[in-house]
Amino acid sequence: MNPFIIQENIPLADKNWFKTGGPARYFCEPETASDFQQALGFAKEHNLQMFFLGEGANILISDEGFNGLVIRPRSAPLVITDASDSKTHALITAPAGLSMNSCIEKTLETNLIGLEVFSGIPGSLGGCAYINLHYFQHFFSDFLVSAQVIEKTTNKVLEVNLEWFKYGYNKSTLMSGNYFVISVTLKLQRATDTETAHALGRRYEIIRHRASRYPASNTCGSFFRNFHEDEVSLVWNGKKMIFVAFYLDKIGVKGTETVGGACVSWQHANMLVNKNQATSSDLIQLACTLQEKMKAAFGIMPHPECIFVGFKEYPLLDR
Numbered sequence: 220m221n222p223f224i225i226q227e228n229i230p231l232a233d234k235n236w237f238k239t240g241g242p243a244r245y246f247c248e249p250e251t252a253s254d255f256q257q258a259l260g261f262a263k264e265h266n267l268q269m270f271f272l273g274e275g276a277n278i279l280i281s282d283e284g285f286n287g288l289v290i291r292p293r294s295a296p297l298v299i300t301d302a303s304d305s306k307t308h309a310l311i312t313a314p315a316g317l318s319m320n321s322c323i324e325k326t327l328e329t330n331l332i333g334l335e336v337f338s339g340i341p342g343s344l345g346g347c348a349y350i351n352l353h354y355f356q357h358f359f360s361d362f363l364v365s366a367q368v369i370e371k372t373t374n375k376v377l378e379v380n381l382e383w384f385k386y387g388y389n390k391s392t393l394m395s396g397n398y399f400v401i402s403v404t405l406k407l408q409r410a411t412d413t414e415t416a417h418a419l420g421r422r423y424e425i426i427r428h429r430a431s432r433y434p435a436s437n438t439c440g441s442f443f444r445n446f447h448e449d450e451v452s453l454v455w456n457g458k459k460m461i462f463v464a465f466y467l468d469k470i471g472v473k474g475t476e477t478v479g480g481a482c483v484s485w486q487h488a489n490m491l492v493n494k495n496q497a498t499s500s501d502l503i504q505l506a507c508t509l510q511e512k513m514k515a516a517f518g519i520m521p522h523p524e525c526i527f528v529g530f531k532e533y534p535l536l537d538r
């Protein structure tokens with residue numbers, strides 16, 4: 220077991236996918252429930268803001284950094300906890316710090332299938348639980364059974380079930396900021412060797428497909444969230460057009476719009492990329508430009524899926 224320590228002035232640019240942003244005033248990597256309690260206790264004692272960091276695949280950190288305690292749950296091995304005797308399904312329990320891709324690999328190795336639909340998406344299981352990771356019609360909540368969380372105000376460790384999360388599209392109880400995930404328990408399908416081989420094939424195909432559609436580094440994936448049906452009026456093929464990339468594509472920003480070292484990906488109009496030593500401020504200005512252009516062209520303002528860390532004020536236009 221690693222000793223639990225709190226470090227000072229730790230760079231964060233190498234710990235997030237945009238590769239931008241300043242340092243954390245304090246930083247720690249808890250593993251056990253007791254480590255998590257110590258981390259929260261330290262933040263309370265020193266009156267510090269806390270930020271739970273996963274793989275940093277959906278965040279943008281201010282160039283000034285984070286003037287508080289960044290808590291990054293340590294990755295640890297996956298445990299197959301199943302005591303259910305079910306012939307069709309098994310339960311696995313995994314730490315919040317484990318990456319989704321390691322989890323997929325480990326579960327396929329033991330003939331447990333399902334998670335491969337999320338192949339190639341970066342993120343820790345804690346980050347996936349936060350946003351309710353999604354890919355087309357698949358959601359993280361399709362697999363979650365329960366979780367161990369820690370409550371910010373009381374420092375208590377709680378066992379919670381799926382209903383507790385109140386999941387929707389980009390929506391969960393965790394977004395209140397009052398609870399943090401320590402571990403998750405997921406229900407996966409038991410498979411034969413042949414079914415597992417097919418799942419592996421699906422995994423490779425999804426990774427190949429994603430590589431052709433999305434930039435592979437220096438991005439946070441979709442910068443803006445898709446619209447809810449009641450936010451848009453444009454109908455396309457008989458359905459409300461909710462996809463923000465559709466509108467951004469129409470205004471012709473893909474691969475062309477830039478601010479400093481930041482640009483809109485040539486592969487996907489809703490993905491901003493740190494192409495050439497961009498600062499977080501470049502990325503913010505670029506996002507504001509996209510908001511302005513979309514408002515002017517379609518009368519609607521896109522809202523971020525990307526989470527902002529360490530900014531003194533909300534950095535985009537029109538919250």
Ligand SMILES: Cc1cc2nc3c(=O)[nH]c(=O)nc-3n(C[C@H](O)[C@H](O)[C@H](O)COP(=O)(O)OP(=O)(O)OC[C@H]3O[C@@H](n4cnc5c(N)ncnc54)[C@H](O)[C@@H]3O)c2cc1C
Nearest residue numbers: 273274275276277342343345346347349353399400439440
């Ligand atoms: C190339 C690329 C492609 C992507 N494609 C997709 C996609 O297809 N679908 C999709 O849904 N997302 C996608 N994303 C976004 C990203 O993969 C997900 O949001 C992922 O869940 C982020 O996990 P993370 O560990 O990196 O979280 P971070 O970015 O580190 O944090 C995101 C949020 O989760 C919170 N959080 C992290 N850990 C915990 C915890 N233990 N307890 C409570 N809160 C926590 C953080 O505080 C923060 O608010 C993509 C990103 C990239 C870079």
